[in-house]
Amino acid sequence: MAPRKNATVSSRKTSAKSAAKASNGGPVADFDRDEELKAYREMLLIRRFEEKAGQLYGMGFIGGFCHLYIGQEAVVVGMQMAQKDGDQVITAYRDHGHMLATGMSARGVMAELTGRRNGYSHGKGGSMHMFSKEKHFYGGHGIVGAQVSLGTGLAFANRYRGNDSVSVAYFGDGAANQGQVYESFNMAALWKLPIIYIVENNRYAMGTSTARATAQSNYSLRGSGFGIPGVQVDGMDVRAVKAAADEALEHCRSGKGPIILEMLTYRYRGHSMSDPAKYRSKDEVQKMRSEHDPIEQVRQRLVEKGWASEDDLKAIDKDVRDIVADSADFAQNDPEPDASALYTDILL
Numbered sequence: 001m002a003p004r005k006n007a008t009v010s011s012r013k014t015s016a017k018s019a020a021k022a023s024n025g026g027p028v029a030d031f032d033r034d035e036e037l038k039a040y041r042e043m044l045l046i047r048r049f050e051e052k053a054g055q056l057y058g059m060g061f062i063g064g065f066c067h068l069y070i071g072q073e074a075v076v077v078g079m080q081m082a083q084k085d086g087d088q089v090i091t092a093y094r095d096h097g098h099m100l101a102t103g104m105s106a107r108g109v110m111a112e113l114t115g116r117r118n119g120y121s122h123g124k125g126g127s128m129h130m131f132s133k134e135k136h137f138y139g140g141h142g143i144v145g146a147q148v149s150l151g152t153g154l155a156f157a158n159r160y161r162g163n164d165s166v167s168v169a170y171f172g173d174g175a176a177n178q179g180q181v182y183e184s185f186n187m188a189a190l191w192k193l194p195i196i197y198i199v200e201n202n203r204y205a206m207g208t209s210t211a212r213a214t215a216q217s218n219y220s221l222r223g224s225g226f227g228i229p230g231v232q233v234d235g236m237d238v239r240a241v242k243a244a245a246d247e248a249l250e251h252c253r254s255g256k257g258p259i260i261l262e263m264l265t266y267r268y269r270g271h272s273m274s275d276p277a278k279y280r281s282k283d284e285v286q287k288m289r290s291e292h293d294p295i296e297q298v299r300q301r302l303v304e305k306g307w308a309s310e311d312d313l314k315a316i317d318k319d320v321r322d323i324v325a326d327s328a329d330f331a332q333n334d335p336e337p338d339a340s341a342l343y344t345d346i347l348l
């Protein structure tokens with residue numbers, strides 16, 4: 001698929017780009033060894049964390065909903081590699097990867113998933129409702145599309161305070177059909193708010209494919225009625241995400257207002273833990289895994305360029321597995337909140 005740019009996008013200057021292209025023909029950032037290793041490690045941490053969360057859910061340690069991010073790791077990692085401290089992140093319920101990418105601790109996230117005292121919301125928010133002011137992570141929201149309006153509010157606060165922070169608001173292809181998204185677009189364009197709207201187009205809402213649910217499936221064009229530029233990005237290639245993020249952040253910081261990045265991505269697991277995923281074929285999933293896996297792409301480059309040996313990669317894998325195992329141990333040994341906690345952290 002050719003990269004399609006909304007007509008209102010001018011050709012902007014980008015940071016280091018290489019001659020290589022993403023699978024949709026878009027630009028990719030020219031990563032050095034450290035950046036490739038960083039991307040590899042961060043994506044692997046999310047993948048292993050999610051696998052462990054899936055196991056703990058199966059064992060009954062996690063109650064309620066749990067939506068895994070496996071397959072989409074390159075989106076948050078590529079974005080975070082371009083952001084600077086102070087930029088806010090807000091997303092929906094498929095949020096564990098976003099939190100880990102901002103630097104929130106695996107222990108705190110896992111303890112929250114299991115409803116324990118030292119979780120980020122003291123065990124009272126669970127998978128969908130975690131926050132870290134310190135890491136500028138504003139949730140974790142279960143109401144589809146709500147985070148888009150809240151993220152626009154964060155961008156308004158940046159403008160009001162005169163800082164140069166950018167709000168990064170993630171939402172899905174399903175959420176992109178919600179009315180409040182367009183009310184937010186209107187205000188963001190009118191007031192030139194510094195916000196990147198990221199549509200994580202993983203091709204499905206709960207079980208409805210974009211082809212069945214949406215009249216305009218090129219989500220990068222969804223802001224054109226408001227004059228908001230948009231770009232389609234290969235969301236399986238972390239270098240493509242980083243290149244798009246650099247441009248979009250520069251666009252926002254230079255006062256040009258909002259921008260949309262449509263990340264072409266894919267989730268490997270079901271919508272939530274109870275989804276048998278009968279709406280798509282096993283072949284479709286397998287093809288994405290074997291031909292576009294975001295982690296495998298980086299692994300291959302590291303090996304081909306001689307930047308990491310199989311032993312180096314095994315050592316990273318072990319390190320990451322240790323962090324995840326530690327988070328699971330921590331979470332299972334952490335006490336549940338006291339019953340009196342029912343009356344704290346609430347607005348009356």
Ligand SMILES: Cc1ncc(C[n+]2csc(CCOP(=O)(O)OP(=O)(O)O)c2C)c(N)n1
Pocket residue numbers: 094142143144145171172173174175176202204205206271
């Ligand atoms: C306002 C609202 N309507 C419906 C739901 C039920 N619901 C939960 S997730 C979901 C699908 C959203 O899909 P998408 O935005 O593509 O995100 P993804 O799960 O693919 O990450 C729906 C309809 C909800 N939580 N909130």
Ligand SMILES: [Mg+2]
Pocket residue numbers: 172173174200201202203204205
């Ligand atoms: Mg979706």
